[in-house]
Amino acid sequence: MKPDVSKIYPRMNDNTICYLKNIIKNPNIIIGDFTFYHDFVDPKGFEKRNVLYHYPVNHDRLIIGKFCSIACGAKFLFNASNHTMSSLSTYPFPIFPEWDENVLVAEAWDNKGDIVIGNDVWIGYEAVIMAGVHIGDGVIIGTQAVVTKDVPPYAIVGGVPAKKIRKRFDDSVIDILQEVKWWDWDIDKIRENLQAIRSADLRRLQEVVTENK
Incomplete structure (x- = not known):
């Protein structure tokens, strides 16, 4: 749903x-x-x-x-x-x-x-x-x-x-989160990457940003 x-x-x-x-x-x-x-x-x-x-x-x-x-x-x-x-x-x-x-x-x-x-x-x-x-x-x-x-x-x-x-978090992690801004992604993208958000998989979140550039 x-x-x-x-x-x-x-x-x-x-x-x-x-x-x-x-x-x-x-x-x-x-x-x-x-x-x-x-x-x-x-x-x-x-x-x-x-x-x-x-x-x-x-x-x-x-x-x-x-x-x-x-x-x-x-x-x-x-x-x-x-x-x-x-x-x-x-x-x-x-x-x-x-x-x-x-x-x-x-x-x-x-x-x-x-x-x-x-x-x-x-x-x-x-x-x-x-x-x-x-x-x-x-x-x-x-x-x-x-x-x-x-x-x-x-x-x-x-x-x-x-x-x-x-x-x-450490400053390096905070910087990444401020760059990623996952909350601005569309709903489908958030759902697809929810496990990465919840498990603190920063590498995956950065990949998502790179993929959409």
């Missing part, structure tokens, strides 16, 4: 896992193919319960790549969760028009930009990703980690605030 990226629930008789791309309605949330979210109650509530302080007035985006695994309770906290630190007061005066009707609401917080997640990223249970953070391909984020800074490809991070525990 060929994988069907158009499904909401990819597993038969299992409504706890959904392909996020097929349930998102907000145009500022961009999800790659086969990225899934697991939730013990209802994964279809992801946009409301997990993407927080994501107000249209700020125009910030959540961008998540392909083949990511997002565990229950993971949260993405956007810029409007911040209070400005450039003012003498952290009180968000701009969100209350009775103080000054001419001030823009978005001036109440410091804008750190989009949250960008790479491909093949595993985000652990109840992890929190803060506004402006960029996470590279192949990263693993530990349970209940709070990620406040960018994470390089294929790093494992954990803790509060999250810190790098170690690299998943």
Whole structure:
């Protein structure tokens, strides 16, 4: 049976896992193919319960790549969760028009930009990703980690605030994986070479890239 990226629930008789791309309605949330979210109650509530302080007035985006695994309770906290630190007061005066009707609401917080997640990223249970953070391909984020800074490809991070525990692979392996980018292959090619991906057969993955040049 060929994988069907158009499904909401990819597993038969299992409504706890959904392909996020097929349930998102907000145009500022961009999800790659086969990225899934697991939730013990209802994964279809992801946009409301997990993407927080994501107000249209700020125009910030959540961008998540392909083949990511997002565990229950993971949260993405956007810029409007911040209070400005450039003012003498952290009180968000701009969100209350009775103080000054001419001030823009978005001036109440410091804008750190989009949250960008790479491909093949595993985000652990109840992890929190803060506004402006960029996470590279192949990263693993530990349970209940709070990620406040960018994470390089294929790093494992954990803790509060999250810190790098170690690299998943040697730099030479990471370089090959970043060149191969198997997640961008078509479905048939991934299926044909799935054993090579799962068994870390880098030579075969490089051969596939060479064959298609």
